Amino acid sequence: MGDDRNDNGESEFRNIPTMQVDLVEDEPSAPFSDGGVPSSIESTAVRKSPYEDEVDALPPGIRGCLTILQGPNKGQEYYLSEVTNTVGRRVGNSVVLDDATISGKHVEIYFSAYREWRIRDLNSTNGTLLNGSRVKEFALRDGDKILIGDCMIHFTVDVY
Numbered sequence: 001m002g003d004d005r006n007d008n009g010e011s012e013f014r015n016i017p018t019m020q021v022d023l024v025e026d027e028p029s030a031p032f033s034d035g036g037v038p039s040s041i042e043s044t045a046v047r048k049s050p051y052e053d054e055v056d057a058l059p060p061g062i063r064g065c066l067t068i069l070q071g072p073n074k075g076q077e078y079y080l081s082e083v084t085n086t087v088g089r090r091v092g093n094s095v096v097l098d099d100a101t102i103s104g105k106h107v108e109i110y111f112s113a114y115r116e117w118r119i120r121d122l123n124s125t126n127g128t129l130l131n132g133s134r135v136k137e138f139a140l141r142d143g144d145k146i147l148i149g150d151c152m153i154h155f156t157v158d159v160y
């Protein structure tokens with residue numbers, strides 16, 4: 001940006017009219033005390049992300065499907081019939097994969113309040129790639145490729 005002065009060295013903005021603005025304070029509303037400060041922690045609401053809203057059950061006739069394309073479990077299919085599913089090396093996950101490069105609890109795949117499947121990396125050691133890009137949390141689409149450890153996984157939406 002250049003200098004805002006004309007050839008005579010005067011400011012180009014000298015002819016801009018000024019406007020007076022009166023600020024008016026709003027009256028504090030409950031549950032705030034005088035000064036607009038929350039009166040107690042219990043009285044303040046914490047908004048959750050819409051992605052964190054819980055869904056009680058999957059819509060009838062819809063489930064996710066994970067097909068292992070590469071890695072120790074190659075060829076196996078896993079159906080995601082719960083709202084929240086975990087994938088990892090440790091027993092107790094919804095999907096247990098026999099791959100030393102996968103964390104014990106690597107990712108969570110869940111059906112969100114926005115009626116979409118989402119994937120969330122659970123602070124895994126080696127991270128999660130979705131269609132070649134590293135992700136922390138992202139919406140899944142039918143046909144996406146997920147790479148965790150040495151396992152390439154094909155995600156599809158199964159309508160039955």
